[in-house]
Amino acid sequence: MKGADKFERISELARRRGFFWPSYEIYGGISGFINWGPLGAVMKRKIEDKFRDIFLRRLNFYEIESPIIAPERVFKASGHVDHFKEPLVECLKCRRKFRADHLLQEFADLSSQETDRMSLQEIAGEIEQRNIKCPECNGALSEPKYFLTMFQTTIGPYSESVGYGRPEAAQGIFVEFKRLYEQVRERLPIGFAQIGHALRNEISPRQGPIRLREFTIIDLEFFFDPEKPQCPFLNEVADESLRLVLAENRLKGDGKPVKLTVKEIVAQGLIKVEWHVFFMALAKRLLADLSIPEDKQRFIEKHPWERAHYSTQGFDQEVYLDRWGWVEVAGFNYRTDYDLKGHMMESGVDMRVFKPSEKEIMRVEMQVKPLIESISQTFKDKAPKVVEALQNVDPNALAEALKRHGFYEMNGFRITSEHVEVIQKEFREKGRHFIPHVIEPSFGSDRLTYAALEYAYTIKDDRVILKLPRDIAPIQLAVLPLVSRDGLPEKAKEVYRILIDEGFTVEYDDSGYIGRRYARFDEVGVPLCITVDYQTLKDDTVTIRDRDTWRQVRAEIRGLPWLLHNYFRFKINFDDLGLPI
C-alpha cells in the first residue's frame, strides 16, 4: 500500500477487517451501494447513538420511524418532484449517460457554483460552444434533459399508484406533524428526528462511502414559533467557537473561515435563528467527540442558488478528508414553514397550531371568496370541484398570481379575477394560529463514520492503530490468554464470561503470539486488551493494555466490571484502571 492515499489504505483495512466495502461485488458491483460489515455496522450505530444522546435524550426531543416508500403526493407537496433532478446527457454513440454539470466542471473549467445556476439551455450552449464530447468514446452528446433522482416504484397492483423512495427522512416527520404535535401535548418548541435509509438515484456515483445511492440519513426537524426564535440553552454553547465561511465573503472570492464564538455570531446577526447556531455548536462538539479536530471542520454558508429548494438560510458542515478535500457531512437549514405549508396545500389539512394568549389579538387575514355565478358559467359541472379546491388555496399566493399573471393555475383549472374576490378580514382571538417554522440539522451517517475512521487511522512503528474514541469502538475488550496452554485459556474464558455477563462487547482470542494478537486488535481499534498470564492463576489479577500508548496496568478480576463500566462512560481513564507494571 506504499504511495496509496489514506482512502485507499482505509478501504483496504475496511474491506479486510469488516468495516465497509462496495456491495454486490460478486455481480460486478453496482456503484453507489456499500455494506457496513461486522465492525463497521456497530461503529456506525454507536455514532448514531451519540447523536441520539446529544440531540434527543438530553434535549427531551423524540425519534420516530416512518416508511422509506411514500406516495407521489408527499413528494409533490415537498417540492421534490419538481426540484430533485439533475441535468443528464447521453452519448449518441455509446449510449452512456453523464451528469451534464459534472462534464462542464471537468471539461469547461466551471465551478459547481456556476453550473448550479445554469438552465438546461445554458448547459446545452456551453456543451456546444466548448465542443464537449463523450469522455468514454468521444461521441457526440445529446441535448441535456432533467433526470429525477428519486427511485420510482408502484405501490400495490395499480400502475397509477406511483411511489418514491424517500431522498430524505424529513418528509416522514412533516406529513405526520399534526399527530406528533398532539402526542407531545402541543409542546413547542419541539424536535422530532428520524434515522434511517434514504435513497437518491444518482446518475453515476463514485467516491466510495461519500456519494451513495442508498445511505443513512439523520434528520432532526425542530419546530418553533417564528415569533419566539430564542434558544434557552444558548448559554451552554455561548463560548464555543465555530469556523464559518460566510456567503458574502465567498462572493468576494474569500474562502477563508472566520472563527467566531456562538455569542459573537448571534450578536452580529449572522444567523437568523438562535436555535440554528445552537445546533451547529452541538454538531461541532459531536464531531470533536469523533476525534475530528477543530481545524478540520468548518461551516459553509450556502448561496441562494446552492441551497435546497426549501431553505432560506443554510450552512454545510464540512470535514477535511485526505482524498477529496472538504466534504459535507451535515447540513443546517432554516426550512421556515415551507414543508408544512406544502403539505397543507396539497392535502387540504390544516397544519397550523394554535397558541392561546391572555389578551385578545387582532390579526388581518386574506380570504378567498369564490364568486359562484361566474365559476358556474366558466366551469359548468366542474364548478363544485373548483369551489372545493379554492378552500385549500393560499390566499396570498392566489392574490400574487392574479396580480402578476392575471390568472392562477390550480388542479388544472385557470382562475381569474372574475371567479374570486380576495378580501381582508379582521379576526380577534385570544391566541394565534400559525404554521411552526423549522430548523433542520441533517447528518450523513455513512460520511460521519468514514470521517471518524480516517481521523482514527494512525501509524505507529509501521503498524496501523485505529485510535477510535472508546465509545464508538465496535469491540470494547479483548480477553487473551498469554499462551494457549497450562490452564490459561480456561481462566481467560472465565474472565470473558464475566465481562459478557456484564454487558460488554468482548472477543476472546488464543491463536498465535500475544504480540500479533495485540496488533490485530489495535488495527480495529479495541481500546483495551486484557491478558491472563501465569500470575493470574496465583492471585486473580490480569494485565490491561492500552491501545494507544501500549502501556499496561495490573488489576484484580473482581474489580473489572466496575472499573470498565466507568472507563467506557468516561468517568475514569486508563491510569485509573490499575497499578502500572
Add this chain to the structure above:
Amino acid sequence: MKGADKFERISELARRRGFFWPSYEIYGGISGFINWGPLGAVMKRKIEDKFRDIFLRRLNFYEIESPIIAPERVFKASGHVDHFKEPLVECLKCRRKFRADHLLQEFADLSSQETDRMSLQEIAGEIEQRNIKCPECNGALSEPKYFLTMFQTTIGPYSESVGYGRPEAAQGIFVEFKRLYEQVRERLPIGFAQIGHALRNEISPRQGPIRLREFTIIDLEFFFDPEKPQCPFLNEVADESLRLVLAENRLKGDGKPVKLTVKEIVAQGLIKVEWHVFFMALAKRLLADLSIPEDKQRFIEKHPWERAHYSTQGFDQEVYLDRWGWVEVAGFNYRTDYDLKGHMMESGVDMRVFKPSEKEIMRVEMQVKPLIESISQTFKDKAPKVVEALQNVDPNALAEALKRHGFYEMNGFRITSEHVEVIQKEFREKGRHFIPHVIEPSFGSDRLTYAALEYAYTIKDDRVILKLPRDIAPIQLAVLPLVSRDGLPEKAKEVYRILIDEGFTVEYDDSGYIGRRYARFDEVGVPLCITVDYQTLKDDTVTIRDRDTWRQVRAEIRGLPWLLHNYFRFKINFDDLGLPI
C-alpha cells in the same frame, strides 16, 4: 372504547400517545405502511437491542448493514423472481384487484393450507365453479395471474437496470458471504444478522401493524458445516420446553401442540439440526422476556407446500393475539445451501469454503465435460458462450435433467447428452471444499413490538397500565414535583438533570394534579415515578413509585444513580430501591 377489542383499544392508545399509527393519513392513508412514534420507535429499538444481546453479543455473532435495493440478479439467484408472487384477480367491472387465494378462503371456505397448493388453473376453476364475484361491486372476475410482490425500480438512468426492494434482509448476507467469512478469519460455525427495513408489495394488506408492505425484519443467517451440526450450547437450553405443533399431527387434523423439552426434541429427531432447536429455545426466552406467556406461544412445523421456496424444514413461532388469533412473529428455517448455491450458479463465484484436515480425504465429484465439436455444430458462433456457461452449471442438476427430460435448459440454450459428458472424478485432498449450510431465525420486529404492547396492556381500577418490561419501556423515569410551587419544581429539575447526566431517559412534568400525572405515565409504561415533595427540601430524599403496584418507597437523591442503574439491569427489584412508606 367499550366493546372494542384489544386491538382497537391499543390502536387508540398507540395513536394518541405516540406508539404507532397508519402512515400518510393526511393523504387518505396508504394501507400497509405505519409509523412508529416518539414512544413506539424507542420501544421497538429496545426490542431489537434485546435480540442483539441474546443472539449476537452473547454468541459472538455479528451484525451487518447492507442496502435495501438490490439488482435483479440477486433475486434471480435467490429464487424470489420466480417464487415471490401471489395470485391476483381483477374485477372486470370496477377494476379493483384482489388476492385470488384470499377470495377462495373467504367465499369458498378453503383453508390457506389448501389454497397454497393450488395452481392458477385450479384457482380459476374454483372461482368459476363457485361463481365467486367481486366482493365490492359483484362484477365478474378476470382470470387469475401471478403478481410479483417485490417493489420494482430502476437503478441509475438506464431503464434496463432493474432493481428490487429486498423482501428479506438475508440476501444481503448471502451475497457477501465470501467476504464476511474472510473477515471473521474463516470461523465456522458463524452467524451474521441484519436488522432493517424490508419491502413486500402486498396486493391489499390489512391488519394494521401485522401485515405491512414495509416492515423491519431481523434476519440471522447462521452458517455451519453440514457434517458438524452439533450445537455446543445445547446444554444451556436442554430443559427449556417448547410447544410444538408437528406437521405429521396437523396432517391427521390434530392441531394441538405437544410440549417437549429441547432434550426430548433432539432425542426424538424431530428437528434435523441441533442449532435449529437451540435458536427456537432462545426465541422462546426472548418472547418470555417481552412478557408473552409460555401458553400464548407455540411453534408450527410447516408442511412442504407451506414453506418458503428455500426451506427444507421450517417452524413458525406464533403468538396468540386477541383479534387475529395465532399470528406468526418469527420463522426458523433450515435453508441448507440453497442460497449460497444459487448465488454461486448465477455469479460464477465459488461460494465454497475449505476446511483442512490432518489426513487425506478422498472424494468423488461430478464434472461436466463439454463436447466441443458437437457444441460447435449445434450452436455455431454461440458455442464459446455455451462452453463458458457450462463451467458454472451444477453437474448434479445437469445429469438429473438429462436423465429426466433428455435435455437441460441454460441461459436459453438447450443442452442434450450429445453436447456434454458428465464424468465422475476422484480427488484426494487434505481437507474438504463445501458450501456451508444455513439455519435462519427471522423475526418481524413490528409484530414483536405489537405483541409486547398487547401483553402489557392491563386495566386496573378502570385505568390503563402498560406493564412493559422495564428494559423495553420507552421512558425509564418521570420526575415530578408534588406541586408546582414553593421551590419544588426547581428541586425536581435538579433531580431530572442528575438522572439525565447519568444516561437515563427521563421526563419532567409539573402540570396538573399528581394523581393525573401518575396515570399519564402509567398509561405509557414508565416503570418508576420519582416525586419531589416538601420532605425533599428538608432531607434530600424522594419517593419512588412503582407503576404496577402503585407502592412507594423513599430514597436519598445521591443514591439514585447507583440504585437505578442496577434496577434497570435487573440486578435489584423495586423493594430494594428504598424504605417502604
